[in-house]
Amino acid sequence: MTVYKAPLNDYKFLFHEIFDVVEVCNRLGYENLDREMIDMMTEEWSQFVIDVWKPSNSDGDKIGSQLKNGEVISPPGFKDAWKQTVESGWLQSVCKEEHGGMELPLFFRNAMDEPAISCNMAISVVAALSLGVYDIISSHASQENIDLYAAKIGSGEWCGTMCLTEPHCGTDLGLIKTKATPQEDGSFTITGTKIFITAGDHDLSDNIVHMVLAKLPGAPEGSKGISLFLVPKFLSEGDELSSEKNNTSISGIEDKMGLHGSPTCVLNFDSSKGWLVGEENTGMALMFEMMNRERLATGMMGLGLGEIAYQNALAWSLERRQGRDLRGMKDLDAPADNILVHPDVRRMLLKAKVNCEGTRALGTWIGILLDEMKRGDEETKKHATSLIALLTPVMKAYSTDVGCQSASLAIQTMGGAGYCSEYGVEQFYRDARIAPIWEGTNGIQALDLVGRKVTQNFGHNLRHLMWPLLEFIEENRAIEEMVEFNKPLHKSVKGLQQLTLLLMAEGAGNPHFLAAGATDYCTYFGNTLLAYLWARMARVCINAKANGSATEFHEAKLASARVFFAEIHPDNVGLAAKIVAGHKHLMSYPEASF
Ligand SMILES: Cc1cc2nc3c(=O)[nH]c(=O)nc-3n(C[C@H](O)[C@H](O)[C@H](O)COP(=O)(O)OP(=O)(O)OC[C@H]3O[C@@H](n4cnc5c(N)ncnc54)[C@H](O)[C@@H]3O)c2cc1C
The missing domain is CATH 2.40.110.20 (Butyryl-CoA Dehydrogenase, subunit A; domain 2)
Known part of the structure; x- marks a missing residue:
């Protein structure tokens, strides 16, 4: 049986210390939601999926769905889990009031995806698809079909x-x-x-x-x-x-x-x-409306599966004893120390942990932008729409790539046990591997980013991103404790501007140049966004330390920021070199020699 604990403290930190979702709720007309209510709902939903969805996850993998006489039979436990989900009213809570819902904010809906995916991705995709279809029907179908289908699909009674x-x-x-x-x-x-x-x-x-x-x-x-x-x-x-x-x-x-x-x-x-x-x-435009939401949900799949894989690898590492700490025995009463004493094991676990914490921050930010795009004033809507255009392909591609990487690191951390199905972690890797493929492959997301989203609106989208980033860098320039985060962030932001100009200039005459660099550019973009979010998180922790309110959580978050800037962010140097190298080595390679 795999272990899992919903990352509630991380959500509290993001919701209240980084993004101030209560202010967002008040500003956007979700006034009935205060801090207690938001935290309570996050906790209750997480507990619901732990109790109701997680128990059938392993049978879902081992027994699977089966086709018998032209009908699909769900794995044991799925029907009951879905029935309880419909009866609980959780899915419907995000629907419009006229369809029996509470129209909960999209940042909450986005966050709900994470524990749901960790506990049972196969059921979570039924929920995500049904709510996606609800959104399209309730906004674009004829009134007759809205009346017939919207409430039933929104509640999960029909899928x-x-x-x-x-x-x-x-x-x-x-x-x-x-x-x-x-x-x-x-x-x-x-x-x-x-x-x-x-x-x-x-x-x-x-x-x-x-x-x-x-x-x-x-x-x-x-x-x-x-x-x-x-x-x-x-x-x-x-x-x-x-x-x-x-x-x-x-x-x-x-x-x-x-x-x-x-x-x-x-x-x-x-x-x-x-x-x-x-x-x-207009089918493609409408389907894209649904797919954009599903692409963000897919990004959350990388996070949900990376997180549960990490938690299980950590539990294993605390128990598994092999070798000794290189600086001397740690546990004299045992024949060996636990594997967490080894720098390489720590590298793998911390990379997976920090991947998850970073993409969780990105997912939360995007959720809030979705609410601002829907309910903000004209200026806010414009800003949020530009950012969502840019961030959607990055969230989909970056988060699913690092999600697979985290699940793979979790397997590696556990050695042979990671590879064997008895311990459950290899399922998370296999489940996660579809996320970079469906909803438009990650290669296509990267092309969408560099070929469309960056240039759209005469480059306005990118300017909407650069404003807050450059403002943040400027604000923190003189703060000594921030130098270790602010300096590399500044370098990446400048690099992003230069690489964008290079790709646009070279790509205008030679589309192969643009396309060859797209995937690395998308990863560079993701690393830069995360550098910004990690610097913001570090700043909050530094402030908490300065005013004496810092807890163990803040110390750990600051340590995670340092891991990001030491282990992940430096990849941007290599990514930039690959983008600059262009396309010739790929496109001139003789076809017969492949
Ligand atoms: C488990 C699973 C569930 C799915 N669920 C659904 C679903 O519910 N509904 C649905 O409609 N579809 C679904 N799909 C389909 C999925 O969305 C597609 O598999 C995906 O979009 C890729 O299409 P393809 O498989 O035809 O690959 P192809 O389009 O053949 O692509 C093959 C490779 O070529 C690359 N490529 C293709 N065109 C270009 C280009 N112009 N430039 C650069 N590279 C390119 C791709 O990135 C990819 O690496 C599902 C697929 C799977 C495996």
Whole structure:
């Protein structure tokens, strides 16, 4: 049995000492939320997923979802966990009031993802997809479909999916072949095959509502001619579900590396009845709205799985005894010291820990920006929208890359036990490995960042990021205790500006130069954002020390900041060198010699 404790103290620190979420709530019209309420909800939700979701996580992996007679059967424990989730009202709490919810802030919804993923990623993706479908339906579907579907999907009573990928296209969705044919009653028939559809079928809910990308007759070529359709598994008359399926069928579920509890389905639509969501040919824009939210949730997957992997590796390291401290025996009564005495073991554990703490800070900041984008005044909205455009691909790619790295470090820390399924940690690595691939691969996120988001709005997005960073650097320049954090931060910010200019200048004439540097640029970008957040966290701890309010937690956070700047941030030097090296060594490599 794996161990897990929700990082509640870290969330308290981020919510109240770094970002002041109570002020955010008051400013944005969530006045009924005070500090006690926010902390209580964070604690209660975390305990809920520990008690209700975590117990079935290992069976989810070992037994997995199974296809029997064309129906997907969930692993033992999943149905009951989902039933309790629906009954608890937790999912619905983030929905609009008219759909039975409390419209809780998005920063809270984002934070809720972390313990949920740590405890059972396979169930958490059903929740994330259903809430994503709720968002799209409640904002863009016809009133009739909002009335029929929104509250049921928001509560989890019915579930949702997103159906983009087809056998011949994943990244390049302009190639999709699924067809939509208009009917006289205003509905459409949908025909085509979608593959890799997460939770495309299961027995957790009575109905599943698919959001399907398809092409109308005569639609423009490529991604400009794609529309979005709502296609339920079962049609319904009021609350009464039809006993016949809406011509949907599952012809297989994938056998895959991890995430066995989550069925990845081949889903066929054979003249299934559906309804247009939004305007014709705006499907990609609407799906991107959903995907941007899912991309942030995917970023949280790296964090959730990295965190639980780290916690288990730490528990192992405290027990496992091998060798002696190089500076002399630590535990004279034992035949060997625990492995935490070894610098290399500490390096691995601390890197994983600091990866998690840093991406948690980034996720929290992004959550607040989402609320500001939704409810802020004009100026705030503009600022938040620019930052979200930049930070979404970075959060998705950086956080999932370091999440996999953390889970891999946790395995390495545990030696052979890390690799063996009895100890549970290898599952976290296998589960985490999908996150850099789905929702647009990390390579595509990097191209989106450097090829679109940085240049969008005549470079305004980047300027919106540079203002707070440069202001912070200036404010802290004269504070002696901040030099060790502020100086490397300043170096990276200057480097980011120079690398951006280089990529834009060289990339304008040669797109291969831009594309070859994209992934390293995205990582450099992520390291720089984290340098800023770590410097901010360090500043709060230094202040607490100065005014005598520092606790053990602040000392530890300051120590984590030092680990970041010594172990992770220096990677920017190598990343910059690789970006500057350009594309020639890649593109001139003879194809026949690959
Ligand atoms: C477990 C699982 C669950 C999934 N769930 C869903 C789901 O619920 N709904 C859904 O619709 N899809 C889902 N997917 C599909 C997933 O989103 C795609 O696999 C992913 O977007 C990549 O597409 P692909 O597999 O076709 O890879 P490809 O598009 O074939 O890409 C292969 C490689 O080429 C690179 N590449 C492709 N094009 C470019 C380019 N223009 N420039 C640079 N590099 C490029 C990619 O980065 C990648 O490294 C799921 C996949 C898996 C494995």
